[in-house]
Amino acid sequence: MRQQLVKNLFFVLAVNILVKAVWIFLIDRNVQIRVGYEAYGAFQALFNLGMIFQILLDFGLTQYTSKQIAADHNRIADLFSSMFWARVLLSGLYMVIVLSLALLLGYEVAQLHLLVAVLGILAFNSMLTFLRSNVAALHYFKIDGLLAIVDRLLMIVLCGSLLLLPQFARSFTIEWFVYSQIVCYALAVVIAFMVLIKISPKAIHFSFKPQIIKKVLVESAPFALLVFLMSIYMRADSVMIERLCGDDGKWQAGIYASAFRLLDVANIFGVMFAGMLMPIFSRMIAQEENIAATLRTSVNIMMPLSFVVALSALFFGHDIMQFLYHKASAQGDATIFALLMWSFPAYCLMYIYSTLLTAKGNLLLLNKISVVVVAVNLLLHYILITQYQAVGAAITVLITEWFVAALVIYYAHRQCRLPHNYKWLAMHLGFVLTLLSLAYSVTFLPLGWMNQLGVLLMGSLLLLFVFRFWTWANIKELLARKA
Numbered sequence: 001m002r003q004q005l006v007k008n009l010f011f012v013l014a015v016n017i018l019v020k021a022v023w024i025f026l027i028d029r030n031v032q033i034r035v036g037y038e039a040y041g042a043f044q045a046l047f048n049l050g051m052i053f054q055i056l057l058d059f060g061l062t063q064y065t066s067k068q069i070a071a072d073h074n075r076i077a078d079l080f081s082s083m084f085w086a087r088v089l090l091s092g093l094y095m096v097i098v099l100s101l102a103l104l105l106g107y108e109v110a111q112l113h114l115l116v117a118v119l120g121i122l123a124f125n126s127m128l129t130f131l132r133s134n135v136a137a138l139h140y141f142k143i144d145g146l147l148a149i150v151d152r153l154l155m156i157v158l159c160g161s162l163l164l165l166p167q168f169a170r171s172f173t174i175e176w177f178v179y180s181q182i183v184c185y186a187l188a189v190v191i192a193f194m195v196l197i198k199i200s201p202k203a204i205h206f207s208f209k210p211q212i213i214k215k216v217l218v219e220s221a222p223f224a225l226l227v228f229l230m231s232i233y234m235r236a237d238s239v240m241i242e243r244l245c246g247d248d249g250k251w252q253a254g255i256y257a258s259a260f261r262l263l264d265v266a267n268i269f270g271v272m273f274a275g276m277l278m279p280i281f282s283r284m285i286a287q288e289e290n291i292a293a294t295l296r297t298s299v300n301i302m303m304p305l306s307f308v309v310a311l312s313a314l315f316f317g318h319d320i321m322q323f324l325y326h327k328a329s330a331q332g333d334a335t336i337f338a339l340l341m342w343s344f345p346a347y348c349l350m351y352i353y354s355t356l357l358t359a360k361g362n363l364l365l366l367n368k369i370s371v372v373v374v375a376v377n378l379l380l381h382y383i384l385i386t387q388y389q390a391v392g393a394a395i396t397v398l399i400t401e402w403f404v405a406a407l408v409i410y411y412a413h414r415q416c417r418l419p420h421n422y423k424w425l426a427m428h429l430g431f432v433l434t435l436l437s438l439a440y441s442v443t444f445l446p447l448g449w450m451n452q453l454g455v456l457l458m459g460s461l462l463l464l465f466v467f468r469f470w471t472w473a474n475i476k477e478l479l480a481r482k483a
Contacts, residue, residue: 017268019149019156024265027159029258029324031177034163037254039174044257045242045250046107046115048235049098050122055227056094057126060220061086061213062133069137077202080134082209083216087130091123105243117178124185125151131192140199147192154184222363229370233377233400237393240378244385256390258325259337266309266344273302274351281359291356292418298352300469306345307432308460311439312453313341319449339394346401353408362415369407373400431467435460 032040065083069076095116102115128151136144158180162168168176197204241256242249277298284291313320318334325333357366377400384392412418438459442452464470 015145015149016272019152020268021265023152023156024261025324027156027163028261030163031159031172031174032254032258033325034169034172035174035177037258038250039254041238041242041250041252041254041257042111043114043118043174043178045238045253046102046111046118047121048238049102050115050119051235052231052239053094053098053101053228054122054126054231055224056097057087057090057123058130059090059217059224061090061216062130063223064216064220065130066133066137069134070139073138073201076134076138076200077204078209079212080196080200080204082212083130086213086216087127091126094123095119105239114175114178117175117182121178121181121185124182124189128185128189128192131189131196134196135192135199138199138201143195143199147188147195150191151185151188154187155181158184222367226363226367226370229367229374232374233370233404236378236381237397240381240385241390241393244382245389248389252390255333256336256393259321259333259340259394262313262320262324262337263340263344266306266341267347269305270302270344270348270351273298273348274355277352277355278359281356285360291416295352295356295418296421296424299349302348302352303345303428304431304435304460304464304467304469306348307435308457309344310342311435312456313338315439315443315456316449316453317341319453336390336394339391339398343398343401346398346405349405350401350408353405353412356412356416357408360415362411365411365415366408369404369411373404373407376400376403427467427469431463431469434463438463 061083065079068079098119099112099115102112107115128147132144132147135147159177162172162176162180238253238256238260242253245252280294281291284294317338321333321337354366377396380396380399381393384396386392388395413420439456442455442459445452445455447455
């Protein structure tokens, strides 16, 4: 069983990373190039506005339903229908709240029409996640892994065809991009629902039980508040750029989106790793095991890799941005890209230590931290964006994420009584300094920038094992704990 679960884990990770990488680099990137920075920047700002309030689409219902059905598969008969209708009602509330805020922010009629379509994308995506959680709760893990990519596969085919076929490519617009996603998400939801009906041990009926819904919503409120607060400081950037930069707002938001896209790619690993750590930490805390060694292994896997990414962006950011977008400015795009990627190590620390605090049940503490962070983030965004536009937003993200990382590390050490290991910290500092020297040195090699980057990546991989951050024994141990 353990070997099978580990194989499924690798299968899901590999397939998700491959398909999402194709979507981001071959479809999403080319859409921005085709429609222009202004049109894409406006779309990205609207998308992030919807993302800030996305917790209203779920409010913890998915997590609750998944846990209950996993414990007793027969409960799908009475739980699924109530939770389904609750999500439909929440979707209506979500639309009203976001559209009302958009009116207050002064969005025009054309932007509101596009926002309605964007909210439709997010609503269908949330419903797909809910259906997948039921499939996973029934222990059909590989099917869940395939359902996780079916929407992207459909979009790759549909959007790819529109981008490549001459009769469509010449008139491709951002609206086509949005409507294509709605169609593909709707089809993915239908497919997931049909699969769930087929594998469900009990017949699914559409009854409505408000008492169950009320109980779940009350219990999930602290978690929903945490997700909402985190969404504000992680997604407010594009919205504020587009609103605060005047006539140049959409263009600046587009420049920012092109760099942030690569940070999103990097964060795929962090999010997946955090998802793997949650059950590990939860089980170890419940059984009163010492978590220090597992925590150290997690940091050793993620942090050196994150600094490799950050230093690659610092030394080769301009070349990477020009290669991907062709229109990258000599300084601005590369500066934004480097600043955002230097927040990636902080994201990794946040994923690891905030997951530990969540597993320990410290939601009140995390909510207090998030309130402070939101206030700092919005204030810095307002000050720096008005002064430096998209570069100011990137500086704010860098400061905010390292601030969050410092707070969660501090409180994790206090709450979990973690030991201070200065020798371990010195090893990480030594690795970063050695990597910095290597990155600087390779720029003098008589090679093209791609070959120089390749040398840096190969040297970095060797250093990971030289400093013993990555060992096969530690990786196998972590996977065994997950299994």
